[in-house]
Structure formats: C-alpha cells, structure tokens
Amino acid sequence: MTNPTNGHDEVPIDEATGTADAAAPEAEASLMDAGPALLAAAQAEARDMKDRMLRTLAEMENLRKRTEREVADARTYGVTSFARDMLNVADNMRRAFETLPAEARPAEGPLKAFVEGIDLTERELLKTLEKHGVKKIEPDGQKFDPNLHQAMFEVPNAELPKGTVVQTVQAGFVIGERVLRPALVGVSTGGPKAAPQPAASDEA
Structure with a gap:
C-alpha cells in the first residue's frame, strides 16, 4: 500500500x-x-x-x-637487658658476701647484721627477677648441656660419668625459653658414660 x-x-x-x-x-x-x-x-x-x-x-x-x-x-x-644488668648487681653482692669466709663471720653484732643484709638483699633480688620470668640454672650433678652451660675447665673424676657438671663457677639464668646467661661450669672427664638427661626446657 x-x-x-x-x-x-x-x-x-x-x-x-x-x-x-x-x-x-x-x-x-x-x-x-x-x-x-x-x-x-x-x-x-x-x-x-x-x-x-x-x-x-x-x-x-x-x-x-x-x-x-x-x-x-x-x-x-622486654626486661631482658634490665634483667642482665640486675644479674651483675646480684653477682657483686654474692662476691661481697663470700669475701668473708663462713668461719670468720661473727655470731652477733653489727657486722653479722651487715652480712645477713647482703645475703637477704641478693635473695630478694633473685626472687623479684623470678617473678618476671628469670630463673636460675642449677647444673651441679647434671649432664653438660652446651645450650645452657659453658665449660670453663675439666676435672678428672672416675666416680662421675664423663660430661657431668661438678662445679658451678657462675650461675646461669634463663628468661622464658631463652638463655639469658649460660652457667660457667667445671666438667668431669672420667668414669662411665653419663645417662641421658631431660630436655633443656625441663632442666631450666
């Protein structure tokens, strides 16, 4: 259309x-x-x-x-550096305490109180550090552990297994799971082989 x-x-x-x-x-x-x-x-x-x-x-x-x-x-x-400094203070207090042999310490008097004060202060300092996770390593009689101990000398001792800590020269400390300061120790060199010890975390 x-x-x-x-x-x-x-x-x-x-x-x-x-x-x-x-x-x-x-x-x-x-x-x-x-x-x-x-x-x-x-x-x-x-x-x-x-x-x-x-x-x-x-x-x-x-x-x-x-x-x-x-x-x-x-x-x-966080307190690692501070704790390490405080350990130096504790060491000096221990040295001062041990300067006076036990047999020479007076039974009474001002000097007795002074010596006891040093000992008490050191103990209180270590107790305070422990509250913040700093614990003392006490290795005497244990198998030498390079993670926790530093060998300073060896001691011939046929009565103890080889590698046994026989003397602590300076106490060691751990903080949490870390070594703050290894223990300075003397180690046995003779005798039967030492039996295995628990893990380092258990020893600490």
Missing part, C-alpha cells in the same frame, strides 16, 4: 507483528544456548570470590596470631 501523503510504502501491521513473532523463538534459543556458558562463568566467579575471601580470612588469622605472639614476646623478653 502506498501512502498518498509521503509516497512511501507502509508495512502492514500484521506483517510487522509476524516478523517479531518469528524473531522471538530465535532470541530465546540463542539465550538458551548461552545459558550453560553464563552459568559456568557465574560459578567460576563465585569460586574465585570464595577463594579470595578464604585467603583474606587466613591472612587476618595469621596476623592475629603473629600480633599475639609479638605481644607475648614483648611482655616476656
């Missing part, structure tokens, strides 16, 4: 509707063909998001544990 106004042919309404109806099944079929691919892409994206979320959670948990460990270490080992 020709439009008398503009001279162009018009498409009948019924014909246009039929064309649209014919195109609809094709579009639907195309969408159905693309459906599995879209689903697979969505599933892959979901897996990727889940993986990233799990990684983020794992990183946050590791950060939390690392922070807790660092805080605990700071609390335990």
Whole structure:
C-alpha cells in the first residue's frame, strides 16, 4: 500500500507483528544456548570470590596470631637487658658476701647484721627477677648441656660419668625459653658414660 501523503510504502501491521513473532523463538534459543556458558562463568566467579575471601580470612588469622605472639614476646623478653644488668648487681653482692669466709663471720653484732643484709638483699633480688620470668640454672650433678652451660675447665673424676657438671663457677639464668646467661661450669672427664638427661626446657 502506498501512502498518498509521503509516497512511501507502509508495512502492514500484521506483517510487522509476524516478523517479531518469528524473531522471538530465535532470541530465546540463542539465550538458551548461552545459558550453560553464563552459568559456568557465574560459578567460576563465585569460586574465585570464595577463594579470595578464604585467603583474606587466613591472612587476618595469621596476623592475629603473629600480633599475639609479638605481644607475648614483648611482655616476656622486654626486661631482658634490665634483667642482665640486675644479674651483675646480684653477682657483686654474692662476691661481697663470700669475701668473708663462713668461719670468720661473727655470731652477733653489727657486722653479722651487715652480712645477713647482703645475703637477704641478693635473695630478694633473685626472687623479684623470678617473678618476671628469670630463673636460675642449677647444673651441679647434671649432664653438660652446651645450650645452657659453658665449660670453663675439666676435672678428672672416675666416680662421675664423663660430661657431668661438678662445679658451678657462675650461675646461669634463663628468661622464658631463652638463655639469658649460660652457667660457667667445671666438667668431669672420667668414669662411665653419663645417662641421658631431660630436655633443656625441663632442666631450666
């Protein structure tokens, strides 16, 4: 049909509707063909998001544990330098106490009180350090442990197993699980082989 106004042919309404109806099944079929691919892409994206979320959670948990460990270490080992200095003070007090032999110490009087005061002060100092995790190593009679002890000399002694600590020259100390200062010791060189000792953490 020709439009008398503009001279162009018009498409009948019924014909246009039929064309649209014919195109609809094709579009639907195309969408159905693309459906599995879209689903697979969505599933892959979901897996990727889940993986990233799990990684983020794992990183946050590791950060939390690392922070807790660092805080605990700071609390335990933060006094290391101070404790080492205090051990020097304790050593000097012990030397002063031992300068006067036991048989020469008076039974009474001001000097007796002075000597006892030095001994008491040293004990109180070590007790205070122990409250902060600093513990004394007492190795006499134990098997020599290079992690805790430093050998200063050897003593021939057939009655003791080889490698047994026979004398402590200077006391050692640990703080937490770390050696603050190794014990300076003398070690036996003769006799039967020493029996195994507990782990270093148990000895400390």
